[in-house]
Amino acid sequence: MSRYNSADGERRSRFERARRVRDMLRSQVLADDFGGDFPPEDQLTREYQVSRNTVREALTMLVSEGVLRRRRGVGTTLVSSPLTRVYDRGRGFADSISGGRQRISYRTITLQLVPSVPMLRRRFGSAEREFVFWERLTILDGEPNATWSSYLPGQLAAPLLTHPRRENLGLDEAFAELPGVRPDRTRRVVQARLADARAAVLLGVEPDSAVLHIERSIYAHDGSLIELGYGSCRGARYAVAYETYSRSGAADESTTTGDPYPPIESEGDQFGVT
Known part of the structure; x- marks a missing residue:
């Protein structure tokens, strides 16, 4: 019988929330809602009512897709509006x-x-x-x-x-x-x-x-x-x-x-x- 691990369950739950945030952010990028400036993490945390870690996980997904770029000293920016x-x-x-x-x-x-x-x-x-x-x-x-x-x-x-x-x-x-x-x-x-x-x-x-x-x-x-x-x-x-x-x-x-x-x-x- 498999044992339920609450930590694993929380990670899966956060991953699913991050996926949903990623999809909505990608849609906003596609619609050019942000113009040229991508919003900071604290703003996204408030808007999507999720934790900062969830936001960061969503942003990491978008970085891996090539939608966003992370630069030291600059932060997370749009690669370009599609x-x-x-x-x-x-x-x-x-x-x-x-x-x-x-x-x-x-x-x-x-x-x-x-x-x-x-x-x-x-x-x-x-x-x-x-x-x-x-x-x-x-x-x-x-x-x-x-x-x-x-x-x-x-x-x-x-x-x-x-x-x-x-x-x-x-x-x-x-x-x-x-x-x-x-x-x-x-x-x-x-x-x-x-x-x-x-x-x-x-x-x-x-x-x-x-x-x-x-x-x-x-x-x-x-x-x-x-x-x-x-x-x-x-x-x-x-x-x-x-x-x-x-x-x-x-x-x-x-x-x-x-x-x-x-x-x-x-x-x-x-x-x-x-």
Whole structure:
């Protein structure tokens, strides 16, 4: 017969309370309720009516998730408010990032022509002899957020090789400047994977940390593929908001989210293409 240990029971009870506090705090971070300043422990203790140890355990969980950071002499701070996009099947992403305080920048790592291979010719359905390979880092509020490796048709994207801002250009900006390019449809396959060594270094995470891996295909209005991209994203810094309605709801059909591949990355314009 097992013996009940009151100390073990109290620890389990505190752990469960900490989990509940963690979930509510994470929700507040996602909603940008705190702005840029995370509240001190004593304030959280009062608001959630729990002990300081419970609050600290909840904060430790959020630190391990990458939502918060602890710094000696500074305390517990937000890593950054997650980028949130409202998704609508009829319009794609909403016109602006929720909150509006985040600063996004880009850094090109590699931009070069590479020889074509059968797989790329099959995907793009063209006889391109060369493709533009573009590897870049997306930076949010000074922190690495995602890495992207894109393949673009050589004839279409060759002007990027000599673009005056090629060192810090985003894909949405590039598409806006390339003549005759009109992104129309994006297909994404999203998986949870472990970061490889290179992605871990670029993203500033531990090797084998969980990241969101995205394979993305962007199509023009004529149905031609104009980008095949592979992204590794820090999952704690991304959020997608979208609504679904029951058939009895009053929402127009165009606003339901039947897309089996809802967008997950957050940079760029309504196509979310960066």
